[in-house]
Amino acid sequence: xxxxxxxxxxxxxxxxxxxxxxxxxxxxxxxxxxxxxxxxxxxxxxxxxxxxxxxxxxxxxxxxxxxxxxxxxxxxxxxxxxxxxxxxxxxxxxxxxxxxxxxxxxxxxxxxxxxxxxxxxxxxxxxxxxxxxxxxxxxxxxxxxxxxxxxxxxxxxxxxxxxxxxxxxxxxxxxxxxxxxxxxxxxxxxxxxxxxxxxxxxxxxxxxxxxxxxxxxxxxxxxxxxxxxxxxxxxxxxxxxxxxxxxxxxxxxxxxxxxxxxxxxxxxxxxxxxxxxxxxxxxxxxxxxxxxxxxxxxxxxxxxxxxxxxxxxxxxxxxxxxx
Amino acid sequence: xxxxxxxxxxxxxxxxxxxxxxxxxxxxxxxxxxxxxxxxxxxxxxxxxxxxxxxxxxxxxxxxxxxxxxxxxxxxxxxxxxxxxxxxxxxxxxxxxxxxxxxxxxxxxxxxxxxxxxxxxxxxxxxxxxxxxxxxxxxxxxxxxxxxxxxxxxxxxxxxxxxxxxxxxxxxxxxxxxxxxxxxxxxxxxxxxxxxxxxxxxxxxxxxxxxxxxxxxxxxxxxxxxxxxxxxxxxxxxxxxxxxxxxxxxxxxxxxxxxxxxxxxxxxxxxxxxxxxxxxxxxxxxxxxxxxxxxxxxxxxxxxxxxxxxxxxxxxxxxxx
Numbered sequence: 001x002x003x004x005x006x007x008x009x010x011x012x013x014x015x016x017x018x019x020x021x022x023x024x025x026x027x028x029x030x031x032x033x034x035x036x037x038x039x040x041x042x043x044x045x046x047x048x049x050x051x052x053x054x055x056x057x058x059x060x061x062x063x064x065x066x067x068x069x070x071x072x073x074x075x076x077x078x079x080x081x082x083x084x085x086x087x088x089x090x091x092x093x094x095x096x097x098x099x100x101x102x103x104x105x106x107x108x109x110x111x112x113x114x115x116x117x118x119x120x121x122x123x124x125x126x127x128x129x130x131x132x133x134x135x136x137x138x139x140x141x142x143x144x145x146x147x148x149x150x151x152x153x154x155x156x157x158x159x160x161x162x163x164x165x166x167x168x169x170x171x172x173x174x175x176x177x178x179x180x181x182x183x184x185x186x187x188x189x190x191x192x193x194x195x196x197x198x199x200x201x202x203x204x205x206x207x208x209x210x211x212x213x214x215x216x217x218x219x220x221x222x223x224x225x226x227x228x229x230x231x232x233x234x235x236x237x238x239x240x241x242x243x244x245x246x247x248x249x250x251x252x253x254x255x256x257x258x259x260x261x262x263x264x265x266x267x268x269x270x271x272x273x274x275x276x277x278x279x280x281x282x283x284x285x286x287x288x289x290x291x292x293x294x295x296x297x298x299x300x301x302x303x304x305x306x307x308x309x310x311x312x313x314x315x316x317x318x319x320x321x322x323x
Numbered sequence: 324x325x326x327x328x329x330x331x332x333x334x335x336x337x338x339x340x341x342x343x344x345x346x347x348x349x350x351x352x353x354x355x356x357x358x359x360x361x362x363x364x365x366x367x368x369x370x371x372x373x374x375x376x377x378x379x380x381x382x383x384x385x386x387x388x389x390x391x392x393x394x395x396x397x398x399x400x401x402x403x404x405x406x407x408x409x410x411x412x413x414x415x416x417x418x419x420x421x422x423x424x425x426x427x428x429x430x431x432x433x434x435x436x437x438x439x440x441x442x443x444x445x446x447x448x449x450x451x452x453x454x455x456x457x458x459x460x461x462x463x464x465x466x467x468x469x470x471x472x473x474x475x476x477x478x479x480x481x482x483x484x485x486x487x488x489x490x491x492x493x494x495x496x497x498x499x500x501x502x503x504x505x506x507x508x509x510x511x512x513x514x515x516x517x518x519x520x521x522x523x524x525x526x527x528x529x530x531x532x533x534x535x536x537x538x539x540x541x542x543x544x545x546x547x548x549x550x551x552x553x554x555x556x557x558x559x560x561x562x563x564x565x566x567x568x569x570x571x572x573x574x575x576x577x578x579x580x581x582x583x584x585x586x587x588x589x590x591x592x593x594x595x596x597x598x599x600x601x602x603x604x605x606x607x608x609x610x611x612x613x614x615x616x617x618x619x620x621x622x623x624x625x626x627x628x629x630x631x632x633x634x635x636x637x638x639x640x641x642x643x644x
Contacts, residue, residue, distance in 0.1 A: 133639070139459040140638075146466055147638065150571075151631045158624045297481050301474055308471035315464060 002262050002272070009275035013058065016282040020054040021046065023289050048182045056177055056185035057285050058278040060240045061250055063191035065277020066198050066270060067236040068251015071123070073209035073266065074229050075130060077141040078259070079314070081252035082119075082237050085145030088248070089152040090122025091115050091241040092172045096156050100163050108242070112187055116238030122152065123230050139315075175245025176298035177285055184243070191239040194232050195274060203267040205229065247300055249307025250277050256314060280306075332585040332592040339584065339599040346607035347374075353614045370606065372502045375510050376563050377577075377601030382521075383559035384574030385581065385590070385597045389532050390549045391451065393458055394582065395637055397574040400462060401450075402469030403443055403560045404569035409472045410438050412479035429509035436513060436561045443557035444550060451549075458641075469571075499605055499622045503566055510562045517558040524548050528590040570623070572630025577601040579633065 024045070068081045075085070082088050094115040098106065106114070126145055133140070153173075160169040198205075204225055207215045215222045240247055254277040258269045281299060284306070288297040350370055355362055384397045398404065414435060450464065527543050531552075538545045563570070581597035608622045 137457065137459050139457065139463055143459050143463050143466075144635075144638070146463070147631065147635055151628070151635065154624065154628045154631055158620065158628060161621060161624060162619070292482055295481075297478060301478055301481070304474040305471060305478065308467050308474065312464065312467050312471070315460060315467070 002268055005261055005272055006275070009272060009279060012279045013275055013282065016279055016286065017054050017058060020057065020282055020286055021050045023286060024050060049180075052182045052185050053177050053180045053285075054282070056180045056188050056243065057281050059185075059188040059192045059195075060177075060244060060247060061278035061281030062274035063188070063195045063236045063277075064240060064247055064250040064281070065254035065273045066195045066251075067233045068277075069255040069266065069270060069273050070198055070205055070229050070233055071251065072255055073205040074123075074226060074233075075127065075141060076209055076211065077138060078256060079138070079142040079252070079311070080145050081249060082123075082233065083246060083248035084142060084149060084252060085122075086126045086148045086152055087119045087122035087234065087237050088241065088246045089149045089156070090125075091119040091237050092169065092246055093152055093156040093159075094118025094238075095172050095241065096160055096165060096169055099165055099168060100159070108187060112190075112235075112238055112242050115242050116235045119237040119241070120230055120234035123234055127226075127230075172241065172245045173300075174298045175241070175247045175300045176288065176296065177244050178296050178298075180244065187239045187243050191236050194236050194239075198232050199270050199274070201225070201228070201232075202270045206264075206266040209266075245298075245300065247281065248304050249311070250280055250303060253307050253310050254280060256310070330586070332587040332589070332596075335585050336592055336596050336599065339596055339603070343599045343602040343606070346603055346610060349610045350606045353610055368504045368507060369502055372504055372507055372510075372566050373499065373605045373609070374602060375507070375514055376499075376566050377605050378598050379510075379514055379517075379559040379563035379566075380570065380574045381577055381581070381597035381599075381601040382518075382594055383556045383563070384578040385594055386521075386528075386552050386559075387556050388578060389528060389590070390552055391461075392532070392534065393461075394579060395458065395462060395575075395634070395641065396465070397572075397578065398556055398560050399569070399571050399574050400469070400634075401446075401465030402472050403446075403557065404564045404571075405469050405472040405476065406442060406446070407435070407439050407561050407564040408569055409476045409479070410435050410442065412476040412483070414438075415483055416479050428506055429512075432506055432509045432513070432561075432565060435565075436558055439561045440554050440557040443560070444553055447550070447553045473569075499567055499609060506565055510566055513558055513562050517555045517562070520551065520558075521555050524551055525590075528552075529588070532588060532590075567623070571627055572634055573601075573604070573623075573626050575637075576626065576630040576633055577604060579637070580604075 064082065071082055071085070071087075072078050072080055094117070095111075097118070098111060098114055126148060129144060129148065130141060133144070156169060157166070160166045204220055207218065207220050208222065208225055208229070212222050215225075254273050255269075258272045258276055262269050262272060280303070284299040284302045288299050288302050291297050291302075347370060350373075351362070351366055380399075384399075387398045387401075388394055388396060414431070446468075450461065527538075527548050530538050530541055530543050531545075531548065533541075535545055577600040578593075578597050580600040581593050584600070585592045585596045587593060604626060605622070608626065612618050612620060612622050612625070
């Protein structure tokens with residue numbers, strides 16, 4: 001069952017990736033690469049713009065989906081995501097603070113580390129609030145997360161307005177991959193490495209999802225693993241926000257759809273989660289490029305629409321359970 | 324004697340009224356340097372817009388909280404403000420900008436209010452027909468619906484006009500400084516109409532807050548009255564949104580201020596108190612930020628932040644109990 005879905009999703013990612021290579025403001029045919037000399041205009045477009053963009057989409061989508069699945073295990077709730085609980089908003093705040101404090105700019109590494117630190121702060125804040133709250137209903141967790149993300153968002157709005165950076169904040173908050181060229185996306189390979197690490201740790205995180213007592217009981221170092229989880233998720237969020245901006249809802253939609261297909265065992269499902277995340281981001285970006293061709297709709301806009309619809313459907317489906 | 328009369332809601336509402344009046348006088352007179360004709364015209368129209376906004380948001384929030392029996396739910400939280408923005412964008416998409424521009428702005432406004440009322444009633448029927456019982460689920464659904472409407476209108480704005488400028492005005496943030504004074508007259512008429520409609524059910528309001536079963540027991544046609552009041556709420560939300568843009572937490576803030584300050588459940592006190600609290604927040608806040616502190620911070624953002632923190636506090640208290 002799992003293997004079948006794995007092949008199907010892999011095929012989907014490949015097909016979408018090929019489409020992504022072919023779609024853009026200038027027309028091209030992939031087969032052209034085989035015949036023409038490697039230095040003409042079309043090959044340049046392919047290797048400088050289209051291929052980096054497609055790779056960036058696949059890496060970012062997979063990483064965000066896995067980060068979402070991990071956060072869900074850490075918060076012990078299926079209805080949360082890095083974008084709906086604060087980490088993404090905190091990372092955007094980090095970009096803003098960087099632009100205010102160091103307007104001359106930092107090297108990419110510095111930016112990545114600082115923005116990741118902000119994202120880690122967002123995760124810790126969220127998990128801390130959850131710990132101090134009696135959790136009587138499963139819905140209070142995503143609700144508190146949404147409101148916290150909203151408050152961080154409003155705070156950064158005030159800050160941005162004061163320093164005349166509202167336009168930039170808007171750009172960071174509606175992430176898209178139109179500015180990705182060769183040399184501007186390589187940070188995402190770090191996210192890919194982190195995704196791999198998360199996949200190796202997947203079964204431990206399944207245990208984390210069963211709670212502190214259970215995890216300690218079967219010999220898992222709970223605090224250490226939670227710390228590792230926070231660092232992994234924060235660095236994935238940081239690398240994506242620095243490269244493309246806020247990309248919402250992938251970490252919510254992909255794990256929940258996969259859970260419908262193959263169930264709750266994270267070790268078995270996490271490759272599917274990563275593939276589905278990549279496919280979702282590829283599809284959103286493709287649609288955004290086609291919708292008002294030759295202009296573009298940011299993928300974050302389309303993902304928000306799709307993600308809201310899925311989230312609403314999930315909530316209404318299970319409303320009897322949650323009342 | 325003094326103590327007991329201090330507890331009476333009438334006196335407290337009166338106090339709020341005096342404060343609101345002081346704010347209005349301050350708004351019109353602080354830092355006047357040019358001639359009065361200009362001041363009257365410029366500040367007068369802005370003051371009128373702020374008053375209309377405070378009325379619309381104050382009344383609609385209290386009414387909505389009465390018919391939903393909750394002090395956490397507000398029309399803005401359930402996404403109704405952004406729904407109006409979506410209606411505006413859809414109207415542009417369907418009829419096209421140039422054709423729509425030929426219509427009088429007030430006629431356009433009336434059309435959009437009608438569509439808005441229909442959509443709001445539909446949504447309300449869907450959500451509050453008893454199928455959703457958990458308050459938290461309701462808030463979550465509302466916030467997600469608001470997000471969905473916002474992103475949809477943003478998408479609509481992008482499709483309409485892909486250049487950057489069009490996008491930045493796609494879903495306007497609420498602003499109490501840059502007010503749409505062109506539609507003041509139409510907004511005032513709509514507000515009056517909403518108020519007249521409300522008068523029909525004025526006597527039922529206090530009964531409604533007792534709960535659905537008691538209301539029916541006391542001989543009020545619950546379903547019909549609630550739908551009527553929801554229509555009034557939709558009209559008022561349209562008025563507020565067309566004047567200042569979509570807010571999120573402002574209504575929650577002033578309605579809860581009103582409950583807390585009057586300490587009363589009766590609508591003859593809470594409704595005016597909520598409106599007056601809105602006037603104090605908007606007009607007084609504007610005077611404070613613009614003239615006293617000379618700060619460039621937009622009042623709307625400050626209010627949203629304060630309202631957001633209040634919302635978290637209310638939510639936490641609700642969870643703890």
